[in-house]
Amino acid sequence: MALQTEALRQRWATLTKCVCDGARLMVGQGNYDAYVAHIRKTHPDQEPMTPTEFFRDRQNARFGAGGRGGFRCC
Template sequence: MQSFRERLQAFNKCVCDGARLMVGQGDYGTYVAHIAKTHPDQAPMTEREFFRNRENARFGVGNSSGFRCC
């Protein structure tokens, strides 16, 4: 059985992960686990590259349509 502190930490992680996803910033650890499982021949992006990639996707960098807010 989990202690109150463990449950609170799990809840906090869930809230933080949800907030990151709402603003287009995925979880780097989840990304690395996904790459290791489904693309073992590929090296994962660094954390900095991952952050930049998500930011670019969020704001439409490289799109022919230009800036994309939402």
């Protein structure tokens, strides 16, 4: 019974992570951990943005701050 419970717990954790990641992408917020892993792997000479900087960068990219284009409803 404990094995089934652990398997269900793992499946639930995977499902909730997928749902949360999908929701973040829908509102223009990427996955910070994936970003850090990417930067460390492909740009080892660069320091990754802080979580706050990353959040702001993703917001600016989505809503077009700083002349970056982005989504506008009007």
